[in-house]
Amino acid sequence: xxxxxxxxxxxxxxxxxxxxxxxxxxxxxxxxxxxxxxxxxxxxxxxxxxxxxxxxxxxxxxxxxxxxxxxxxxxxxxxxxxxxxxxxxxxxxxxxxxxxxxxxxxxxxxxxxxxxxxxxxxxxxxxxxxxxxxxxxxxxxxxxxxxxxxxxxxxxxxxxxxxxxxxxxxxxxxxxxxxxxxxxxxxxxxxxxxxxxxxxxxxxxxxxxxxxxxxxxxxxxxxxxxxxxxxxxxxxxxxxxxxxxxxxxxxxxxxxxxxxxxxxxxxxxxxxxxxxxxxxxxxxxxxxxxxxxxxxxxxxxxxxxxxxxxxxxxxxxxxxxxxxxxxxxxxxxxxxxxxxxxxxxxxxxxxxxxxxxxxxxxxxxxxxxxxxxxxxxxxxxxxxxxxxxxxxxxxxxxxxxxxxxxxxxxxxxxxxxxxxxxxxxxxxxxxxxxxxxxxxxxxxxxxxxxxxxxxxxxxxxxxx
Numbered sequence: 001x002x003x004x005x006x007x008x009x010x011x012x013x014x015x016x017x018x019x020x021x022x023x024x025x026x027x028x029x030x031x032x033x034x035x036x037x038x039x040x041x042x043x044x045x046x047x048x049x050x051x052x053x054x055x056x057x058x059x060x061x062x063x064x065x066x067x068x069x070x071x072x073x074x075x076x077x078x079x080x081x082x083x084x085x086x087x088x089x090x091x092x093x094x095x096x097x098x099x100x101x102x103x104x105x106x107x108x109x110x111x112x113x114x115x116x117x118x119x120x121x122x123x124x125x126x127x128x129x130x131x132x133x134x135x136x137x138x139x140x141x142x143x144x145x146x147x148x149x150x151x152x153x154x155x156x157x158x159x160x161x162x163x164x165x166x167x168x169x170x171x172x173x174x175x176x177x178x179x180x181x182x183x184x185x186x187x188x189x190x191x192x193x194x195x196x197x198x199x200x201x202x203x204x205x206x207x208x209x210x211x212x213x214x215x216x217x218x219x220x221x222x223x224x225x226x227x228x229x230x231x232x233x234x235x236x237x238x239x240x241x242x243x244x245x246x247x248x249x250x251x252x253x254x255x256x257x258x259x260x261x262x263x264x265x266x267x268x269x270x271x272x273x274x275x276x277x278x279x280x281x282x283x284x285x286x287x288x289x290x291x292x293x294x295x296x297x298x299x300x301x302x303x304x305x306x307x308x309x310x311x312x313x314x315x316x317x318x319x320x321x322x323x324x325x326x327x328x329x330x331x332x333x334x335x336x337x338x339x340x341x342x343x344x345x346x347x348x349x350x351x352x353x354x355x356x357x358x359x360x361x362x363x364x365x366x367x368x369x370x371x372x373x374x375x376x377x378x379x380x381x382x383x384x385x386x387x388x389x390x391x392x393x394x395x396x397x398x399x400x401x402x403x404x405x406x407x408x409x410x411x412x413x414x415x416x417x418x419x420x421x422x423x424x425x426x427x428x429x430x431x432x433x434x435x436x437x438x439x440x441x442x443x444x445x446x447x448x449x450x451x452x453x454x455x456x457x458x459x460x461x462x463x464x
Contacts, residue, residue: 002026003033003059004048004075009100013046016102017109020340030054034062042070043113044093046105049076057087064091064230071112075100085211089227115201115238147184148332150325154317158185165312166192171264173309174287176316179366182287183247185316190243195283198242203235206248213256214272217263224273236269236280243283249309250290250301261305284309319361319368326356326368333369334384337376346382355389359396395437428456 002017002024004010010026017024025040027033030053033045045063049056056074063072074087077098084095093112096104149159165172166189174182183202190200208216219234235244252260263269267280286309295301319326330348338345348356352375361367375388386394428446435441443453 001033001036001042001045003028003030003045003051005029005050005052006048009048013100013105016105019342020106022109030059030062033059037063037067037070042067044071044073044109046073046075046109049074057090060087060090060092061229068230071115073108073112085209086227088212089215089225091230091232111202147181147188148325148329150322150328152321152323152325154322155325158314158316161314162188162192165189165314167194168312169283170311171283171309172285172311173292173313174285174316175292175313176287176289177318177364178289179364180316180318181365182316183245184365185314186243186245186285186287189285190245190283193243193283195242199239200243200245201235201239202245202247204247206251208252208256210253210256213253214259217256217259218269219271221271221273224271228273231271234269234271236263236282237271237278239282240278241281243285246284246286248288249286250288250292250295254300254302257302257305261302261308264305264308319364324357326361327353329365329368330356330372333372334376337373340373341377343376343379344382345376345379345384348384349386351386352384352389355386355393355396359393424456428453 002010002013004013004026005028007028010028014024014026025036025042027036030051033047047056047059051059056076060072060074063070071093072091074092074095075098076095087095093115094108096108149155162185172189174185176182186202187200190196203216214220215232215234217234217236219232219237220228222228222231263280264284268277269280270277292301292306296303296306319329334345334347337343356368371390371393374390375384378388379385428442431442431445435445439450439453443450446453
């Protein structure tokens with residue numbers, strides 16, 4: 001259900017979600033939305049915060065009181081952290097600010113529905129409900145994976161470690177640069193473990209505030225604090241019997257780490273406002289792109305918690321170290337982009353493949369996936385060409401080739417003249433790279449005319 005009094009926004013969102021196989025209804029007021037919900041079951045409601053007859057907070061309270069199994073995402077044009085905290089305490093799954101980005105919306109919706117399914121509470125519709133029923137864990141939350149198996153030595157070593165640790169109950173720390181696919185590896189470990197038919201629950205610790213931490217980790221009882229209008233199950237309880245993945249664990253505050261340590265040691269939790277202990281059988285996988293050893297040394301991360309998590313560790317290689325696996329990833333992402341965008345792009349030109357293999361991929365797998373999706377959208381024919389790539393990627397291969405040319409242009413041993421010449425060429429290259437090979441801009445920065453720049457580039461075959 002999309003609730004927004006701006007008809008065009010509701011229409012655009014409806015068309016976008018319908019293309020992604022969702023069944024969508026739209027309402028332009030709070031009253032009409034509640035009328036729809038009285039006759040139809042909805043998994044999720046996307047509600048604009050400012051409506052003509054009510055607001056998102058009042059809608060959230062009504063929905064959670066009457067339909068606790070329905071997830072709610074609030075959309076607003078105003079970014080207010082206090083409001084976001086309040087809405088999430090009241091039961092909103094998330095809070096998205098305008099302008100709306102399709103990738104963000106789709107990702108948030110999918111995760112919200114996965115979370116609702118993980119809870120899997122048998123609750124009657126309407127006001128008659130049993131809020132304290134335990135979640136059922138027979139359903140696997142993640143039924144498909146985007147984990148790609150490569151052929152490089154780095155990929156084979158990664159798979160070897162996944163296969164080694166997956167059958168155990170060891171806690172695992174995943175380390176690596178941002179975008180290397182730590183959540184995908186965590187899912188792969190889960191799906192190759194005896195817990196594969198139980199929930200895999202992912203939690204982003206990077207955006208977790210101190211005010212929300214206890215409720216998000218351990219859940220709360222109705223009435224346990226102001227605004228606790230319903231019983232909420234925390235992520236530990238959601239994952240009971242399965243695997244809990246804590247992403248960006250290095251961002252947790254020290255006091256939250258202390259609460260986590262007790263839970264990991266005792267394997268029991270209490271919901272906020274409850275005296276009843278709940279036994280846990282949860283495997284914990286954590287991920288970080290920080291050096292936790294340095295964080296311990298600086299007093300930012302508890303050493304005892306680190307050792308509880310670090311029963312096994314896996315360092316994920318950056319994409320730049322995975323050789324021709326880059327093309328395996330790219331083709332896999334192309335298949336997904338074709339399906340998402342209803343395209344039939346067959347592959348990449350040889351020049352594009354060379355760009356992919358040459359580029360250093362600072363954003364790793366995540367960056368490659370976004371590049372392929374964007375290029376697929378821009379491609380009208382059967383093959384992705386260089387013109388569909390971002391400039392920083394298409395020019396990287398060119399500048400790398402130029403660096404090689406410079407390195408081989410000056411003879412050894414170098415005399416003062418040759419050293420000065422090499423420094424000049426390196427300066428020209430640096431400026432060209434900064435301006436994405438815009439020769440007009442480069443000549444202005446270098447304080448030479450375009451003809452002089454062309455002549456200097458031509459002297460060592462840089463006139464490309």
